[in-house]
Amino acid sequence: MRNLAGNKECDVHIAEELRRSMIPSEPRDPDRYTEVPSRLLGRLGQITFERAWTCWVTRGPVPLGIAWWLYHDPIGRTDIRVAGHAGCPAPEMPWIEVIDGVSYVTTYHIDSEVGLRLFADAIRGITPGTRTP
Numbered sequence: 127m128r129n130l131a132g133n134k135e136c137d138v139h140i141a142e143e144l145r146r147s148m149i150p151s152e153p154r155d156p157d158r159y160t161e162v163p164s165r166l167l168g169r170l171g172q173i174t175f176e177r178a179w180t181c182w183v184t185r186g187p188v189p190l191g192i193a194w195w196l197y198h199d200p201i202g203r204t205d206i207r208v209a210g211h212a213g214c215p216a217p218e219m220p221w222i223e224v225i226d227g228v229s230y231v232t233t234y235h236i237d238s239e240v241g242l243r244l245f246a247d248a249i250r251g252i253t254p255g256t257r258t259p
Contacts, residue, residue: 127238130162131179137166140177144168147243148250149175170249182235183210184245187230192248193217200246205241209233 130136140162144151149168154176156165161178168175173186177249188196196202207214208221208231215221223232236242 127180127182128200129180130164130177132163134163136164136177140164140166141189141205143177143182143239143242144175146239147246150244163182163231170246175242178235181235182242184234184236185232187223187225187232188249190217190222190229190231190235195230196245196248199244201238201241201244205236205238206245207235210235214250 127209128139133139139253141151144166147168149170151166151168153165154160154167159178164177166177167178169183171186173184173188176183176185194217196206196210202215207215209215210233211221217231221231222229234245236245
């Protein structure tokens with residue numbers, strides 16, 4: 127994934143990455159610090175996508191079933207990292223947050239555009255080889 131640190135044209139690249147992954151973009155708070163000087167973020171439901179230097183950072187509740195599905199996918203296991211952990215651990219404690227009795231992973235770092243699309247499709251309920259959730 128392209129390094130966008132300090133890139134004044136970052137929003138052009140960010141908008142394209144989001145578009146290709148079918149993630150709607152919206153303005154982000156320009157006063158909130160991020161690694162990249164972007165004015166855009168992506169959003170799918172409760173999950174936000176913010177671009178960092180060389181990856182996407184997601185925040186929001188990913189149900190544990192989806193987290194495990196992503197972990198068992200060959201791309202998901204290496205390119206979609208629970209809590210941004212460089213060791214690519216399984217979605218287990220301490221990476222799980224329980225909200226109202228339901229288990230979620232609430233932060234991911236995504237290192238490739240194919241991983242971004244895989245993650246977005248999983249959040250939308252679409253898995254490879256299917257057309258509907």
